[in-house]
Amino acid sequence: xxxSTWIATISMVTAGITMAIGVLGPAYAQxxxxxxxxxxxxQQPDEAANITRTLxxxxxxxxxxxxxxxxVSLILVFANPFWTxxxxxx
Amino acid sequence: xxxxxDERVVWHYQALRINAxxxxxxxxxxxxxxxxxxxxxxxxxxxxAPLTWAQxxxxxxLSIIRKxxxxxxxxxxxxxxxxxxxxxxxxxxxxxxxxxxxxxPPTASLSTTxxxxxxxxxxxxxxxxxxxxxxGYMKHYLQPTPFMxxxxxxxxxxxxxxxxxxxxxxxxxxxxxxxLLLSLVPFFVPxxxxxxxxxIGQVQAYIFAVLATVYLASAARVQNHHGVPGGAxxxxxxxxxxxxxx
Numbered sequence: 001x002x003x004s005t006w007i008a009t010i011s012m013v014t015a016g017i018t019m020a021i022g023v024l025g026p027a028y029a030q031x032x033x034x035x036x037x038x039x040x041x042x043q044q045p046d047e048a049a050n051i052t053r054t055l056x057x058x059x060x061x062x063x064x065x066x067x068x069x070x071x072v073s074l075i076l077v078f079a080n081p082f083w084t085x086x087x088x089x090x
Numbered sequence: 091x092x093x094x095x096d097e098r099v100v101w102h103y104q105a106l107r108i109n110a111x112x113x114x115x116x117x118x119x120x121x122x123x124x125x126x127x128x129x130x131x132x133x134x135x136x137x138x139a140p141l142t143w144a145q146x147x148x149x150x151x152l153s154i155i156r157k158x159x160x161x162x163x164x165x166x167x168x169x170x171x172x173x174x175x176x177x178x179x180x181x182x183x184x185x186x187x188x189x190x191x192x193x194x195p196p197t198a199s200l201s202t203t204x205x206x207x208x209x210x211x212x213x214x215x216x217x218x219x220x221x222x223x224x225x226g227y228m229k230h231y232l233q234p235t236p237f238m239x240x241x242x243x244x245x246x247x248x249x250x251x252x253x254x255x256x257x258x259x260x261x262x263x264x265x266x267x268x269x270l271l272l273s274l275v276p277f278f279v280p281x282x283x284x285x286x287x288x289x290i291g292q293v294q295a296y297i298f299a300v301l302a303t304v305y306l307a308s309a310a311r312v313q314n315h316h317g318v319p320g321g322a323x324x325x326x327x328x329x330x331x332x333x334x335x336x
Contacts, residue, residue, distance in 0.1 A: 060294065
């Protein structure tokens with residue numbers, strides 16, 4: 001295989017692995033955060049508004065980790081700098 | 091696949107290039123300005139004057155935002171309200187407009203979100219200095235020890251990057267997923283994803299505003315608690331210790 005095929009293969013595989021592994025942690029963290037938030041709301045329904053707001057902010061911050069992985073894998077697939085470099089050379 | 095709005099040049103004259111991000115931002119700015127002008131015509135200032143539905147809508151929306159800012163900042167919202175509310179309305183309207191066919195939200199370009207995050211980055215020390223004075227604000231970089239200075243500076247940079255990439259990733263992935271689904275399952279499924287995208291866009295606008303408020307408020311008030319150990323803010327002996335937590 002020539003270099004551009006190698007670059008394409010490795011980019012695709014890496015993009016898949018990035019999403020697969022990168023989503024594991026945020027998924028676990030979000031599940032834990034939501035379960036703890038629900039527990040807190042069940043214990044103190046009066047504080048539901050406050051807890052929900054903090055929960056949403058926390059969820060967004062956790063979710064941004066998965067979004068970083070998504071951005072990296074999208075760059076690998078759609079805007080790969082090495083791919084354009086190999087295309088330009090050949 | 092046009093991932094990058096910035097590279098889509100709409101109009102250019104020699105070195106001057108107008109790209110799609112600028113155009114969509116201007117469209118949205120114009121829309122916001124028109125709305126503001128339309129609402130501010132014929133405001134009723136007294137309680138007895140008749141109230142138009144537009145004034146009613148905007149007043150309730152703004153008072154909700156103001157109450158949220160007050161709860162999050164934990165103090166008088168007036169200094170933060172104009173800045174945070176502008177950020178929220180801009181991002182929220184951009185994400186709403188992404189439902190229109192042919193309109194790409196300006197938040198789906200990293201340039202726009204980075205500009206918004208840099209505005210927060212610049213506003214943070216301004217609010218801190220305004221409240222604490224230059225020296226008072228600079229002192230918080232040396233808290234608790236001067237060794238923490240690089241970490242404070244690093245935190246400023248990383249949270250700005252995180253703020254911009256979070257909004258960009260969410261807005262861009264939304265339009266991209268809908269585009270991909272249109273080629274896979276053109277019937278019905280993209281509509282559901284657009285519904286989800288509508289929710290995500292509003293949540294992200296809310297998150298951006300909340301985080302901006304948190305950063306501004308923490309910069310403005312941090313010294314009240316740690317600045318003067320044993321000084322005027324220290325509780326008199328005999329008072330029970332404050333409960334920690336939010």
